[in-house]
Amino acid sequence: MITSKIIANGILKAIAFLIITCLVLFFLYQIQTVILYLVISLILCLIANPFVSFLKKRLKFNNTMATVATLILFISLLIGFVLLFVPLIISQAENLSLLDTNLLQNQFIVIEKNIENYFNINHINLEELLKESNLSSKINYNYFTDFINSILNLIASFGMGLASVFFITFFFLKDQLLFKEKAKMILPDENEDKILNSIEKTNQLLTRYFIGLLIQLTAVFVMYLIVLLIFNSKNAFIIAFLCALLNIIPYIGPIIGTVLAAILTLIGGIGTDFRTEMLPTTIYIVIGFLIVQVIDNNINQPIIFSKSVKSHPLEIFLVILISGITFGVFGMVVAIPIYTILKVVLKEFFPKNKIVSVLTENI
Secondary structure (H helix, E strand, O other), X not given: OOOHHHHHHXXXXXXXXXXXHHHHHHXXXXXXXXXXXXXXXXXXXXXXXXXXXXXXXXXXXXXXXHHHHHHXXXXXXXXXXXXXXXXXXXXXXXXXXXXXXXXXXXXXXXXXXXXXXXHXXXXXXXXXXXXXXXXXXXXXXXXXXXXXXXXXXXXXXXXXXHHHHHHHHHHHXXXXXXXXXXXXXXXXXXXXXXXXXXXXXXXXXXXXHHHHHHHHHHHHHHHHHHHHHHOOOOOHHHHHHHHHHHHHOOOHHHHHHHHHHHHHHHHHOEOEOHHHHHHHHHHHHHHHHHHHHHHHHHHHHHHHHHXXXXXXXXXXXXXXXXXXXXXXXHHHHHHHHHHHHHHHHHHHHOOOOHHHHHHOOOX
């Protein structure tokens, strides 16, 4: 018989559960930066595992030395990429220090007139609009100081985050066996083998995926660079690197990269003839980038997504599409790794389920 005391206890337990859940979620929200560091460290660990294994097996490094050597390699690559941007940053800083708002206004007017003359479009006269708006008088130069302070704070936060990520990654790589032994002591005995098998298979598949992703981005970068060099684009290396990096975002990233390349090419061509140089060069580069995307979509991506995570291309497309609609760009980026983890876990715990068997037959 259900009494008022039982009902009251049930209500109290439900309220306590909700309060604890809210507190846990609030705590996770407060430490979201730490969680981000852990996730990035895990990804780096998955990418670094093959290098550590190679150093241990082929060059007979001990575990600590292999870990240190791998992290030094990663840090060297990071420093190398940063140094690539130094000349561009310096040149842009010099341009900003010599910025003439009247000259900038005149350049916009020249571009507008060139577009109008080339396409024979009659629309609002940009020169009159800019004069009426009196652009130079409305610039608040205090924003420059605030901007510099924001940049300094961002650099400080980035430096702290980078140090934290490499510190965590070091121990993830160095003490993997120790973590597994500790996990065995914590995990319930009836599910211990299933959980450990899931972790092992997930580790293998995601390692292959991230290594494959790096190879894909490198291939796209090289093809972008070739296109830009053919048409003598300024800062070709940096533009190719940025556009290739955007390929991390499935489907949308290449489109953003193409638009970015077109904009940077137009800006870099200011001062040349619009009709015979700026516009044709931009169009050719856009066509070249589209060709690179066709090659990447039909050759690189099927190999990486299908072979590394053992999923059908249509299956991958639907997962990314659903994740993008539900969680936006972030969902598209993490869709494949999370989907791979779910497939591995489902196969270990529900191997006889027909739907799971169909989805995980290649794992």
